Amino acid sequence: MKSFPQEINVKNLHNFNKINNDRIINIIRNEIYETLIKRKSENEYIDLDKLSKDYCYNNMNTISKIITDISEELHQLGWKTKMSFGDTGLFIYSTEDPPTSCW
Numbered sequence: 001m002k003s004f005p006q007e008i009n010v011k012n013l014h015n016f017n018k019i020n021n022d023r024i025i026n027i028i029r030n031e032i033y034e035t036l037i038k039r040k041s042e043n044e045y046i047d048l049d050k051l052s053k054d055y056c057y058n059n060m061n062t063i064s065k066i067i068t069d070i071s072e073e074l075h076q077l078g079w080k081t082k083m084s085f086g087d088t089g090l091f092i093y094s095t096e097d098p099p100t101s102c103w
Contacts, residue, residue: 043101046090
């Protein structure tokens with residue numbers, strides 16, 4: 001039988017905000033990972049508005065900060081990133097020029 005992780009022990013109550021932030025970052029990293037490996041072309045983008053609604057309490061400032069940090073990680077892996085659609089779409093691409101649907 002599986003049990004709850006020890007990190008949600010009442011003794012860690014003061015750390016719950018950080019634990020939740022780490023959880024959200026990991027979820028968004030996983031969403032990006034899954035998009036990268038299953039997408040058909042680099043014209044497909046990450047819908048930040050949806051991620052914000054689903055995981056960041058509809059707070060675009062929070063998702064923007066997370067994406068800034070994650071974009072740095074992607075750049076270190078050789079990817080280029082560009083925000084589009086009024087900063088609600090994140091394109092991740094390998095070429096010098098952004099995908100044609102990125103404007």
